[in-house]
Amino acid sequence: MDSLHDLGGRQGFGRVNYPDQPHAETWEPVVRALSACALRNHVYNMDEFRHAIERMAPRHYVTAPYYERHLTAVATLLVEKGLVTQEELAALAGGAFPLAAPIGPGRLPAVPQSFGIGETVRVKNEYVPGHVRMPGYIRGKTGVVVGISPPYPFPDAAGHGMQAPMEPTYDVRFRSRDLWPDSCDDTMNHVGVFQSYLEKV
Amino acid sequence: MADHATSSVSSPEQRTAAIEMVLRRSGALTEGFVEDFTEHADDAWVTSNGARMVARAWTDSAFRARMLSDGTTAAREMGFDFPEHHRHLVVLENTPGIHNVIVCTLCSCTAYTIIGAAPGWYKDLDYRARVVRESRTVLREMGLDLPASTEIRVWDTTADTRYMVLPLQPPATEGWSVDKLAAIVTQAAMIGASRLYDVKG
Numbered sequence: 001m002d003s004l005h006d007l008g009g010r011q012g013f014g015r016v017n018y019p020d021q022p023h024a025e026t027w028e029p030v031v032r033a034l035s036a037c038a039l040r041n042h043v044y045n046m047d048e049f050r051h052a053i054e055r056m057a058p059r060h061y062v063t064a065p066y067y068e069r070h071l072t073a074v075a076t077l078l079v080e081k082g083l084v085t086q087e088e089l090a091a092l093a094g095g096a097f098p099l100a101a102p103i104g105p106g107r108l109p110a111v112p113q114s115f116g117i118g119e120t121v122r123v124k125n126e127y128v129p130g131h132v133r134m135p136g137y138i139r140g141k142t143g144v145v146v147g148i149s150p151p152y153p154f155p156d157a158a159g160h161g162m163q164a165p166m167e168p169t170y171d172v173r174f175r176s177r178d179l180w181p182d183s184c185d186d187t188m189n190h191v192g193v194f195q196s197y198l199e200k201v
Numbered sequence: 202m203a204d205h206a207t208s209s210v211s212s213p214e215q216r217t218a219a220i221e222m223v224l225r226r227s228g229a230l231t232e233g234f235v236e237d238f239t240e241h242a243d244d245a246w247v248t249s250n251g252a253r254m255v256a257r258a259w260t261d262s263a264f265r266a267r268m269l270s271d272g273t274t275a276a277r278e279m280g281f282d283f284p285e286h287h288r289h290l291v292v293l294e295n296t297p298g299i300h301n302v303i304v305c306t307l308c309s310c311t312a313y314t315i316i317g318a319a320p321g322w323y324k325d326l327d328y329r330a331r332v333v334r335e336s337r338t339v340l341r342e343m344g345l346d347l348p349a350s351t352e353i354r355v356w357d358t359t360a361d362t363r364y365m366v367l368p369l370q371p372p373a374t375e376g377w378s379v380d381k382l383a384a385i386v387t388q389a390a391m392i393g394a395s396r397l398y399d400v401k402g
Contacts, residue, residue, distance in 0.1 A: 005307055005308065006306070006307060007306050007307075007326055007329040007330040008304075008306030008307075008329065008330065008333045008334070008357060009306075009330070009333055009334040010330040011330075011334075013326060013327040013330040013331050014327050015327065015342050016322050016325060016327050016328045016331070016332075016339060016342065016343055017321070017322050017325060017327070018322040018328075018343045018344075018389075018394065019320070019322065019389070020320050020321045020322055021321075025213075026214075027213050027214045027217040029235075029239045029242075030217050030221065030235055030239075031213075031217055031220075032238075032239070032242070033234065033235040033238040033239055033242075034217070034220050034221055034224055034230070034235065036238055037224055037229055037230050037234055037235075037238070038224060038229060041229040043227075043229060046286045050307075050308055053308065062326065065213075066309070066321070066324050067213070068213050071213065071216055071217055071220060074220055075216065075219075075220055078220065078223050078224075083223055083224075083227050084223045089216075089219050089220075089223070090211070092218070092219035092222050092223070093211035093215040093216045093218070093219040094211050094215050095209050095210055095211030095212075095215060096209045096210045096211060097210075097211060097216055097219065098210060133307065133359050133360060134359070135306050135307060135357060135359055137306075137333065137334075147291060147362070149288060149289040149291075149360065149361070149362040150288045150289055151288075152286075152288050152360065152361045169360035169361065169362060171291070171356075171362065176333075176334065176336075176355075179334075180334055183334075184334045184335065185334070185335045185336055185337040185338055185353070186337075187336050187337070187352075187353040187354065187355055188352065188353070188354045188355070189333055189355045189357065190354060190355065190356045190357065191357045191359050192357065192358060192359045192360030192361075192362045193359070193360065194360060
């Protein structure tokens, strides 16, 4: 989905706050551990977790601290998996408990076709309503395969709790000038792209 | 969906406690898990893991070759491990003419068991939005002013391949022991946000 989490190449952002300033938030490590607990107990998988973050209201997403996005995703999935209701969560928390927007349908992978190192490929011009790991800035763009990684469950299915066939991903090299003509620094941009997102040129 | 902007929204601490209660009630969360997980994460998933790999690569050419051809096996060889969803570690070699830098524009993916938990600036919206499109400018703002002749390669962690940068060894450190070398390797250098220029003999 084309939500605000897909940040690559968006303009108007400011200087990176580097290096980190120390801060103490005692609830943050707890959220990290609770999310790991739910993941290990197969309450949800990584792609469902990522998609729950993506489904947060854009205004909430951009203003929430990092681990508030995580806790919102965990709570959303606990409700969707039937472990608790939103009303009960609010009662337990002693106030409103904002959740991410409801989930829509996922999709299955494309008919498998493999690509080789050095092959020129195009990212399909697809607009996926659900979970997808293709950043918008490479949609429809052409690049060259420079690496191949082992198969992994197709995220557009896994993120919706569907049976997810495994498929390889490819490190694809693009030129920044092809991605953002006339408005970028000149670099080589590499993106990890699932096989189903690619087509032959 | 509840409006998070209202004053009735519970605090992150309260929401975290509510999630903890639900997971405990379901049987997924056992006594001591949060403490044990946090201790393990803080002790085992540290920057010194990657730093030791880098230092060894600088001093052992056979290991360097293995690390560049298969980072996952090289990391395991040194006793480091990966979560299930990190299928592949790709090590990116900096040279005098090539500088690699890592990002996750869609969320915050990192090889955290190898280079340590992602720093706050890496997870910030500003870094995620800008470093793919204005890498040279962003790195300069962060204190790394690369020569115009240096090719910048940006790697977006959008699939389940994880990346780490193998920095250039500072010339002043030739002949140092592996332990002494490992101590100078920073997390920012393994992300590609800095080089180790300033290290003196």
